[in-house]
Structures are given as C-alpha cells and as structure tokens.
Amino acid sequence: MQILEIIWTFFKIGVVSFGGGWSIVGIIRNEVVPHWINEQEFLSLIAVAQSTPGPIALNAATMIGWENGGFFTAMAATLSVVVFPVLSILAATYLARFIKLRAIAINESLKTGSIAMMLMALWALKPSSGDPVLIAMALGAFALAAFTKINALWAIIGSGALNAIAGPAIRAFLGIGG
Amino acid sequence: MKPTKPESTTAQSKPTLIELFILLARINTVTLGGGYVIVPVMATSLEKKGWMNESDFYDLFARAQAFPGPMALNSALLVALKLFGPKGIPAAFFGVVLPPFIALILVSGLIQRFGSLPVLRRFLDGAGAVVPGLIAAMIWKNAAKRSWNVPRIIETALLAVLLILLPAFSLPILLLAIVVLYCIEGLCKSWK
Numbered sequence: 001m002q003i004l005e006i007i008w009t010f011f012k013i014g015v016v017s018f019g020g021g022w023s024i025v026g027i028i029r030n031e032v033v034p035h036w037i038n039e040q041e042f043l044s045l046i047a048v049a050q051s052t053p054g055p056i057a058l059n060a061a062t063m064i065g066w067e068n069g070g071f072f073t074a075m076a077a078t079l080s081v082v083v084f085p086v087l088s089i090l091a092a093t094y095l096a097r098f099i100k101l102r103a104i105a106i107n108e109s110l111k112t113g114s115i116a117m118m119l120m121a122l123w124a125l126k127p128s129s130g131d132p133v134l135i136a137m138a139l140g141a142f143a144l145a146a147f148t149k150i151n152a153l154w155a156i157i158g159s160g161a162l163n164a165i166a167g168p169a170i171r172a173f174l175g176i177g178g
Numbered sequence: 179m180k181p182t183k184p185e186s187t188t189a190q191s192k193p194t195l196i197e198l199f200i201l202l203a204r205i206n207t208v209t210l211g212g213g214y215v216i217v218p219v220m221a222t223s224l225e226k227k228g229w230m231n232e233s234d235f236y237d238l239f240a241r242a243q244a245f246p247g248p249m250a251l252n253s254a255l256l257v258a259l260k261l262f263g264p265k266g267i268p269a270a271f272f273g274v275v276l277p278p279f280i281a282l283i284l285v286s287g288l289i290q291r292f293g294s295l296p297v298l299r300r301f302l303d304g305a306g307a308v309v310p311g312l313i314a315a316m317i318w319k320n321a322a323k324r325s326w327n328v329p330r331i332i333e334t335a336l337l338a339v340l341l342i343l344l345p346a347f348s349l350p351i352l353l354l355a356i357v358v359l360y361c362i363e364g365l366c367k368s369w370k
Contacts, residue, residue, distance in 0.1 A: 016352045017246045021212045022316040025309075027352075030345045043306030050312070051305070052285055053207055054278020055248030062282035067290070071283065078279055085247020086271065089255050090264070092245070102364050106244045109359030111320070112330055113352065116337035118317045123342045125310045134307035141311030146318040151211050155312065156305045163304025164297050 003073050006036070010061045010080035017085065019114025021056035026121025028060055036068050043125065051156045057081050133163065133170055190228035192261060195269040201227065202254050202273025207281070213249030220253060230257060250274055329366070333359060 009031050017024045025046055033042050049059035058078055065077030127135050141155035193201070201223060209216045217239055224230040235253075238260060242252035251274045258266030292298050324330070337355050341348050 012349055015246060016349055017248070018356070020214055020249060020316070022313055025313065026341070027348055030348055040303070040306065043309050044302035045306075046309045047302070047305035048285060048289070049282075050212060050309075051210060052278065052281050053210055054274075054281065055250055056212055057248060058251075058275065059278055059282050062279055063286050066283065066286040074283060074286070075279070078275065082247060082251060082271075082275065085245055085252060086255065086267070088245050088247075089252060089259075090267070093259055101360075103241070103244065105360050105363035107240075108330075108363040109356055110244065111324060112333050112359050113337065113356055115317060115320050115324065116334050116341060116355075117352070118313055118320070119334075119338035120341035120345075120348070122310060122313045122317060123338075124345070125313065127307070127310055131307075134303065137304060137307045138309075138311035141308035142314045142318075145312050145315030151215065152308075152312050152315070153211050155308050159308045160301040160303075160305030163307070164301035167300045167304065 003069055003076055006065060006068060006073055006077050007080045009036075010065075010077045011083055013057065013061075014081040014084040017057050017081070018110050019117060021050075022121065023114035023117040024057050026117055026124045028057065029121065029124050032064055036064050039128070047156045047160070051153050132174065132176070133167060137163070193227065193229050195262065195266060198229075198258060198261065198266065199269040199273045202270060203277050206250065206274050207277040216250040217253060220250070220257075224257065229261065234260075248274075329362065333362070 013024065013028055013031055016027060029042055033039055037045065045060060045063050046056070049056045049063065052059055058081060061077040061081040062074045065074035127138055129135075137159040141152070141159060144150055144155045145152045202220075205216065205219055205223060209219050221232045221235045221239075224235055225232045235257065238256040239249070239253050242249060242256050245252050251271070254270040254274045255267060258270035262269070289298070289302070293302070337351075340351050340355075344351060
C-alpha cells in the first residue's frame with residue numbers, strides 16, 4: 001500500500017534528520033525522486049517548503065503526502081517524519097542517568113555529518129536544465145545568502161516573481177526557447 | 179550569546195499548557211525561514227513572557243541540536259519538558275507542527291488547483307531554481323564557522339563522496355558515520 005510506503009520513507013528520513021533543515025534536503029531527494037515526485041517538482045517543493053512557516057522536512061512531508069494521496073497521507077507523512085525525533089528526546093530524558101555521552105563529541109560529529117550531507121544535497125540538486133536564466137538566479141541566490149544577512153526567503157520569492165513576470169521576455173531577448 | 183544574569187536564573191512565572199501552546203503556535207505561524215530564524219524568536223519571546231530566560235533556553239537549544247529532527251520542534255519539546263515534564267509534550271508538539279501543517283495543506287491545495295497556469299508554473303520554476311544556490315550558501319557559511327583540522331577535512335570529504343556514490347545506502351552510511359565520528363571526536367578529546 002502506498003500510504004505505508006510513504007510512512008516508512010518519512011520515518012527513515014526522520015531518523016537521520018540532523019543539522020539545520022538544509023542538510024536533510026539531499027536525503028529527502030534520494031528517497032522521493034523519482035518515485036513520488038519528479039526532479040523539477042522537487043526543487044519547487046523545497047522552495048515552497050522554505051518560504052512557508054515550519055521546518056523544511058515537515059513541510060516537504062506534508063506536500064509530498066498531499067500529492068500522493070491527499071489529506072490523510074499528508075498527515076501520516078508529517079507525523080512519520082517526527083516520530084523518531086520525539087521518541088529519541090523522550091528516551092534521552094529517561095536514559096540520561098544510565099548513559100553518559102560526551103556532548104562536545106556528539107555536536108562535532110554532527111557538524112561534520114551535516115556539512116557532508118549538504119555537499120551531497122548540492123551534488124544531487126546541481127542545475128541540470130542548462131537554462132542560463134535559472135542558473136543565473138541560483139548564482140544570485142548564492143551570493144545573496146552567503147554574503148549578506150538578507151533572509152533567503154527574498155531570493156526565493158524574487159526569483160519566482162522575476163521568472164513569472166519577465167522570464168519569457170528575457171529568454172526571447174537571449175534567443176533561447178520559451 | 180549567553181548573558182549571565184544571576185538574579186534571573188529562575189523564571190518569574192510559569193505558563194499554563196494552553197498558554198505555551200498558543201505562544202508556540204503564534205511563532206510558528208508568522209515566522210518564515212526555518213530553524214535559524216525561529217530559534218532566536220523563541221528565545222526572546224520566552225524571556226519576554228518571563229517563562230524562561232534566554233541563557234537557559236540556549237542551553238536547551240544546544241542539547242536540542244544533538245537530536246535528529248527540526249531544531250524548532252526539538253527546542254520546543256525540551257522547553258516543555260523542562261517547564262512541565264512529559265505532560266508538556268503535546269502542547270509543544272502541536273504548537274510547532276499544527277500551524278505549518280494547516281498552511282501547507284492550503285498551499286498544496288492552491289498549487290494543485292492552479293498549478294497548470296503558466297504564470298504560476300514559471301513562478302515555481304524560478305523559485306526552485308535558487309535551491310542549489312541556497313544550499314551552496316549554507317555549505318559556505320557552515321564551513322566558514324567550522325573549526326577545521328586535518329582529520330575533519332578528510333572525514334567530511336570522505337563521507338560526502340560515500341553519500342554521493344552510494345545514494346541507495348545513504349541512511350545506513352550516515353548512521354554508521356555518526357557513530358564512528360563520535361568515537362573519533364571522543365578519542366581526540368581524551369588525548370588532549
């Protein structure tokens with residue numbers, strides 16, 4: 001059954017959802033493309049998930065569930081992605097007396113892990129269309145997010161609006177299809 | 179980052195479960211941009227309410243990062259556990275999860291309804307195009323503030339290559355890597 005597959009997929013994603021939201025994007029992509037959603041839709045979905053309220057992994061789960069079965073699948077996917085995190089926090093509060101882990105070593109190992117996860121995400125989602133307008137927008141977003149303190153939200157909305165309003169005109173001017 | 183104010187080590191007042199839920203739900207409705215934006219808002223709101231001072235919150239936040247799951251959710255769960263014990267969990271959980279869920283159901287419905295319009299299609303394509311750029315920027319920022327040494331450079335590169343080459347095994351590779359890296363970091367500490 002499809003809903004069980006979705007529950008299992010998002011449960012697994014929840015288990016390794018370490019680091020700030022962006023590190024899990026590559027893992028989600030590997031698990032859902034092309035089975036539940038295609039590459040192009042996935043990029044738009046992540047952009048929407050980032051520019052709406054809420055954690056990126058949860059939002060992605062809600063949207064993929066919605067597109068693959070509707071309301072109850074969306075709810076199941078959303079709950080599945082947080083089951084493991086919630087249980088692990090509860091377990092840790094009760095097991096803290098028995099297990100002593102080094103907090104610094106945990107944090108350092110997760111930092112290494114999350115940078116590697118983001119490198120994998122970048123590789124998996126590197127622009128493949130060859131559309132120079134979209135590549136220029138990715139480079140602009142990098143510059144904005146890496147070197148200014150402007151909320152990345154504005155890069156997402158700005159790029160979307162620019163492509164919606166002026167995309168065809170720019171491509172016609174450059175003499176490329178569209 | 180952690181102001182030490184000895185006179186305010188205990189919070190002045192304690193919220194009810196409903197009040198905690200409402201505060202978290204409000205923050206998670208109006209704050210866009212993910213955990214890095216939400217967490218500071220939570221810190222100041224909790225202090226302003228007098229429920230928890232910022233330094234106590236950031237101690238919990240540091241612990242929250244050691245768990246899988248969204249930072250905003252983990253922080254909220256630890257705040258609720260500290261204020262109420264296990265009976266605070268539902269207030270924190272639904273406060274963080276419910277508003278985005280409702281928002282995303284609405285957005286998904288709108289996209290499903292109007293997604294075939296060329297102008298919305300182009301908007302979504304343009305918005306999606308920046309995702310690789312934003313990921314690259316997060317790598318840039320995280321790499322810039324990481325305290326690098328030779329083992330960490332090798333570990334990061336090796337893990338990234340393994341994840342890229344063996345995408346079908348990314349979950350077991352990651353879990354194993356976290357354990358191995360933890361042991362290496364732990365050993366390095368005990369040598370010093």
